[in-house]
Amino acid sequence: EDQVTQSPEALRLQEGESSSLNCSYTVSGLRGLFWYRQDPGKGPEFLFTLYSAGEEKEKERLKATLTKKESFLHITAPKPEDSATYLCAVRANAGNMLTFGGGTRLMVKP
Amino acid sequence: DGGITQSPKYLFRKEGQNVTLSCEQNLNHDAMYWYRQDPGQGLRLIYYSQIVNDFQKGDIAEGYSVSREKKESFPLTVTSAQKNPTAFYLCASSTQTSSYEQYFGPGTRLTVT
Numbered sequence: 001e002d003q004v005t006q007s008p009e010a011l012r013l014q015e016g017e018s019s020s021l022n023c024s025y026t027v028s029g030l031r032g033l034f035w036y037r038q039d040p041g042k043g044p045e046f047l048f049t050l051y052s053a054g055e056e057k058e059k060e061r062l063k064a065t066l067t068k069k070e071s072f073l074h075i076t077a078p079k080p081e082d083s084a085t086y087l088c089a090v091r092a093n094a095g096n097m098l099t100f101g102g103g104t105r106l107m108v109k110p
Numbered sequence: 111d112g113g114i115t116q117s118p119k120y121l122f123r124k125e126g127q128n129v130t131l132s133c134e135q136n137l138n139h140d141a142m143y144w145y146r147q148d149p150g151q152g153l154r155l156i157y158y159s160q161i162v163n164d165f166q167k168g169d170i171a172e173g174y175s176v177s178r179e180k181k182e183s184f185p186l187t188v189t190s191a192q193k194n195p196t197a198f199y200l201c202a203s204s205t206q207t208s209s210y211e212q213y214f215g216p217g218t219r220l221t222v223t
Contacts, residue, residue, distance in 0.1 A: 004152075006152075009150075031210070032209065032210060032211075034211055034212075036214075041198075041217070041219070042216055042217065043114075043116075043200050043202075043214035043215050043216050043217045044153075044200070044214045045214070046211050046212070046213060046214075049209050049211050087152060087153070089153075091210055096141050096158070096160060096204060096206065096210055097143075097155060097158065097168070098155075098212060100152040100153040100154075101152055102150075102151055102152040103151075103152050105150075
């Protein structure tokens, strides 16, 4: 059974304090790892897809990296508007379905 | 603008009543999905459809039903058999080729009392 675990569950940062969010996964044949941002009361917003170990993708203050067992979402010099829940999901084998982790709630204080 | 719409944003029902949540997409995506999200938790798959007139159960299909009569539409009915229906419901769609990333609608918050 595919499993995705995100840590920490919640993270409080001061504005400008860089940190990383972790997504550990166990799947039978990774076909893609996805990062989403979700604001309270809204649908998740797609951020990145990673396919193979060593791959990296960046968007503004966010950088996602992938190894064979986990992915990191690095947040450099975060701002209060980066506060949100960040969700990680994996696609395994040939199916379309994604398995989601429980999310990390990020709070950035000014 | 291409996207996914869900209506209504908030829905209130009495226990024992069936209720249907709407989901429409104009992204020309073949696949559509319904998820449930409970406070502080990730998304759990209820049903998905890869093609018109075909759909499959997800991890938590009991007490729910769907239809897929048109490519653009994938309504979800929460029946009275669903024991704990109060939740945030999210609809998504994706292509069946390339990257498979799913795009989400704004969600419907259902409260059953």
